[in-house]
Amino acid sequence: MKILLASSEVHPFSKTGGLADMVSALGKALAHAGHEARIVTPLYRGIREKYPQLRREDWIFDLPLGSTRVRAELWSLELQPGLVIWFVDQPEFYQRAGLYLENNQDYADNAARFVYFSKCAAHLARYSPWRPDVIHVHDWQVALVPALILPQKIAEGWGNPPPTCLTIHKLAYQGWFPATAFSLTTLPRDFFTLNGAEFYGQMNCLKAGIVYADAITTVSPRYAREITTEAMGCSLDDRLRMRQHQLFGILNGVDYDEWNTSANSFLPHAYSVTRMAGKTANKLALQKEMGLPERKEVPLFGTISRLAEQKGVDIELGALAEMLSADIQFVLLGSGSPVFEQGYRELAARFPDKVAVRVGYSEALSHRIEAACDFFLMPSHFEPCGLNQMYSLRYGTIPVVRATGGLDDSVIDYSQSPARATGIKFFEYSARALAKAMRKALAIYEHPALLRQYRRNAMQADFSWEQTVNEYVRVYSLINPNSAGPKTVQTPE
Ligand code: ADP
Numbered sequence: 207m208k209i210l211l212a213s214s215e216v217h218p219f220s221k222t223g224g225l226a227d228m229v230s231a232l233g234k235a236l237a238h239a240g241h242e243a244r245i246v247t248p249l250y251r252g253i254r255e256k257y258p259q260l261r262r263e264d265w266i267f268d269l270p271l272g273s274t275r276v277r278a279e280l281w282s283l284e285l286q287p288g289l290v291i292w293f294v295d296q297p298e299f300y301q302r303a304g305l306y307l308e309n310n311q312d313y314a315d316n317a318a319r320f321v322y323f324s325k326c327a328a329h330l331a332r333y334s335p336w337r338p339d340v341i342h343v344h345d346w347q348v349a350l351v352p353a354l355i356l357p358q359k360i361a362e363g364w365g366n367p368p369p370t371c372l373t374i375h376k377l378a379y380q381g382w383f384p385a386t387a388f389s390l391t392t393l394p395r396d397f398f399t400l401n402g403a404e405f406y407g408q409m410n411c412l413k414a415g416i417v418y419a420d421a422i423t424t425v426s427p428r429y430a431r432e433i434t435t436e437a438m439g440c441s442l443d444d445r446l447r448m449r450q451h452q453l454f455g456i457l458n459g460v461d462y463d464e465w466n467t468s469a470n471s472f473l474p475h476a477y478s479v480t481r482m483a484g485k486t487a488n489k490l491a492l493q494k495e496m497g498l499p500e501r502k503e504v505p506l507f508g509t510i511s512r513l514a515e516q517k518g519v520d521i522e523l524g525a526l527a528e529m530l531s532a533d534i535q536f537v538l539l540g541s542g543s544p545v546f547e548q549g550y551r552e553l554a555a556r557f558p559d560k561v562a563v564r565v566g567y568s569e570a571l572s573h574r575i576e577a578a579c580d581f582f583l584m585p586s587h588f589e590p591c592g593l594n595q596m597y598s599l600r601y602g603t604i605p606v607v608r609a610t611g612g613l614d615d616s617v618i619d620y621s622q623s624p625a626r627a628t629g630i631k632f633f634e635y636s637a638r639a640l641a642k643a644m645r646k647a648l649a650i651y652e653h654p655a656l657l658r659q660y661r662r663n664a665m666q667a668d669f670s671w672e673q674t675v676n677e678y679v680r681v682y683s684l685i686n687p688n689s690a691g692p693k694t695v696q697t698p699e
Contacts, residue, residue, distance in 0.1 A: 524637025
């Protein structure tokens with residue numbers, strides 16, 4: 207099958223969160239399974255310099271955007287056999303310091319930037335000699351693609367366009383813009399109605415995707431149920447309920463080629479489920495790196511996160527203030543809201559021997575923290591899937607999570623199965639409930655045999671993409687029953 211994935215971020219070229227990891231891992235997994243995948247994404251600043259092997263394609267986009275036309279080039283890179291990344295090069299739109307914002311301010315022309323990118327994706331699907339069987343778009347930035355295809359099918363002679371699948375990674379981010387932005391799409395006016403892209407007088411890109419895509423998926427089964435409820439549907443629950451029969455929850459997989467403890471250049475010490483000494487060595491190394499007392503016996507908690515309300519940062523700060531009277535350490539790597547950044551800095555100033563904070567973004571440090579910690583805190587208010595808890599499991603770092611979305615789907619609490627428990631869950635969204643869960647963590651830590659069992663269960667939990675990819679292929683086959691299966695079946699390395 208030939209699948210065109212469209213995403214505004216793709217690891218390792220651009221990333222602000224789990225979307226980048228998921229799209230890249232899905233592309234790789236599809237290729238491993240013998241399909242042909244291409245991922246189209248913007249060419250952001252720095253990518254060409256970092257990847258000199260990028261090739262310019264003999265291809266120019268010249269597409270209407272509102273009342274003007276905008277030109278762009280196409281560049282490409284074959285990431286592995288069966289997986290090509292297509293980069294849309296429009297320097298004025300994409301060669302910037304940030305992907306979506308700078309100094310905490312969204313770019314004022316985000317509507318133009320992503321309507322244009324969506325148009326490029328649809329254009330490639332129609333005119334490239336490589337004809338996809340399915341177009342799979344991710345999040346609001348490309349959620350207009352299904353709508354952009356429809357009039358071309360109805361009135362502009364695109365005989366048999368590929369069906370579309372929309373994956374919602376974060377329902378809360380919908381791409382809302384003033385009604386005037388709709389003219390950028392150059393879609394017929396009847397696409398801007400209650401049953402289309404219009405939403406309380408504004409343009410809502412994600413809503414358009416929910417209405418017009420042939421299938422909708424989201425990144426965990428529980429989140430798929432949650433988003434059809436008024437409490438968690440971010441005002442789109444009625445639309446999602448209308449599409450309930452085409453809505454599927456598929457838990458993300460983990461790219462274990464990248465996230466592993468035995469062959470990982472980011473980690474000073476390798477370890478595995480049968481040879482755990484390296485984990486302690488990583489802990490001592492991280493304590494040293496972060497300026498904390500090097501004490502292997504002290505329980506070390508960690509968080510790596512966007513510092514946004516969604517992530518439960520407010521209750522984490524509250525719980526830590528309470529728990530730091532105990533003999534524990536805490537490390538944070540994160541960035542985001544200045545208020546939260548300041549909150550953690552103040553905590554580190556108050557408890558210099560117990561708390562170390564790095565405000566910023568570092569892939570290497572994120573691996574070292576995952577490897578070094580005993581417990582990973584993820585008290586999210588809501589969590590479509592969440593990846594860090596799954597990375598923690600593989601690293602033998604027991605996740606302490608609020609039972610929501612993908613966190614609930616991927617972590618097993620003692621109360622669910624004493625023999626198979628991999629982490630600690632709590633339910634109430636409060637600092638008190640998180641502090642109580644942290645006390646449970648400390649109780650486990652005091653019983654080495656129990657801690658070993660949790661770690662063993664965690665490290666053996668399998669969230670590899672082989673299973674996940676089959677579920678996506680099933681959805682693709684549902685919307686395009688005529689598409690062929692894998693061309694050649696390759697054995698994963
Ligand atoms: P979300 O997509 O909501 O941000 P996920 O848990 O799904 O949350 O994915 C977050 C991804 O981003 C993980 O790979 C995590 O390690 C990474 N990440 C988040 N913040 C940072 C940071 N400050 N430095 C390095 N990696 C980070």
